Amino acid sequence: MTKLKPRLSLIGIGVFAVLLLVVAPLVLTDHWLSNLGKYCCWAIAAVGIGLAWGRGGMLVMGQGVFFALGAYSMAMHLTLETAGAGVPGFMVLYDPLAPLPAFWEPFRSAAFTLLAIVLLPVIVAGLLGYALFKRRVKGAYFAILSQALAVALATLISSTIRETGGDTGLSDFKYFFGFVLEDPANRVMVYLIAAALLVVCLLVVWQLYRSRFGELLVATRDAEERVRFLGYDPATVKLVAFVLAALMASIGGAMFVPIVGIITPAEIGAAASILMIAGVAFGGRASLFGPALGAMAVGWGQSSLGSAWPEGWTYIVGLLFIVVILFLPKGLSSLLPRFTAARRSPGEQPAAGTAAPELEAVQS
């Protein structure tokens, strides 16, 4: 059973990969494939949230910050690539003689951009996490602090329209590392990269969850003091999960830019950060597939219901969130083991019945 379960999860990831990488490009229209790519980006960030929050107990309410680090790194590079040797169009709009801000300059380099997408979130989350976890900041304080950072960053971007494009954001990218983005074949390629990255992230957390680190992370979540008294420093355990989650959010953000074609502060602020959390809660924060599928479901809801009925959509998400928290605190994925357990032994379900779904979530 304990041996079978990870194997089953691996098969699950395989099936998921085939659906995303083979079936979807064959059956979906360009429009929906691009939408699916967008959901994949949120799902990548969500996998990280599942790791940090579901397994690590850190309510990361400001993943928009790390999403932004990746997204804006990528967007600056693509903007410069589109502008060629000159200065981006929106900057010239305000001041025809405006020089390129110094922090933009290195993003002309593709290698620097890729490094920034990986290293910026690692450095920022590393420093931030070290400061917070060593001081044992946790629970609501941690959540509020991370949320405040997302708000601050979104505000900063909004207010620096000359340097960052402000609320209008960065858009109109023509090239993606030399590939013409208008070309449908290239758009499929960009989608495939995002989908493949999502599969890789799933594989990473799959291995983490079945490793000793995964067990230690759950132990730290449930009884931090006890872990300390076993000779570990819980701050280090949490830091690893937090940094990985930040890295995934950044990768999601980076791929979001060429797929969606625009990045604005609205995509990284408080509301966006909470929507990411909502998807994870909806799918099941501690399970392997829950966060990704939940995020994709919320994304899909947003593009179908959200565009048809924008005022109603916000309320629907809110309502969904309340219902899940009240009746399914472990998300939709907890229905599955419950369902199979009920079929296996109808009637006689002792105390183990209540513990089983949680346990399976841990072992998956």
Added chain:
Amino acid sequence: MTDASLVVTDLRVEFSGFVAVGGVSFDAHLGEVRFLIGPNGAGKTTCIDAITGLSRATGSARLGGRELLGRPVHKIVRFGVGRTFQTASVFDELSVLQNLDIAAGRHRPAASLLRTRRGVDASIEQALEETGLAGELATPAGILSHGQKQWLEIAMLLVQDARVLLLDEPVAGMSQDERTATGGLLQRVAAKRIVLVVEHDMDFMRRFATRVTVLHQGKVLSDGTVAEVQADPKVQEVYLGTAGAATTAAMSVVPEAAGTPQRKED
């Protein structure tokens, strides 16, 4: 072998002016089951908190040649000091094996954490055998009986290879048979490790203690063998006189605790 003793000298702990422990000294050696007893609020738990770095304290607590006070919790653990808590604290969602595996893990290189466990460490098998949990390997710790949880905690200290075991009310809420089993276990463990047991159950103390220190209102009231302590008029006064009926019952035979004593209620 200097490592064979834990020597606490003039330990003082204050909580914003309130002196919870006011100059307590005692020592514990290899080969004895050392008891620290006293009525609720005497400062027993606070003594353990101070030794393990959870509460700030003055004075000295030396393990062998090493001073423990003033160091962070996980450093003190790495010197070989292990403890349990008054309320059993095991990782409920993890299995017995996973719990023990984490306890054994501090000797492993960090990179090995990324791999999956294969098989069961010899130290874990031994601890399971010792504590009678061998049949519960795959059971989630959360559904163990109360007594089994306490044993799991002791097993975790064994695989952690703690040289000092500080046990805070390990038999609270246990049945008489479980108490007897626990007492026997502690006597066996004490042959190789320093064992200090905090209790307020006098019957358990009488049966298994080699030496006893009695605390009262943050001070050492009496110190010696079980017989010496019981004959001490000061101890009799605290337990029979001022402390009233509840502790009188504790002094007599087999008081069955109704449930798990919570830290806060103490």
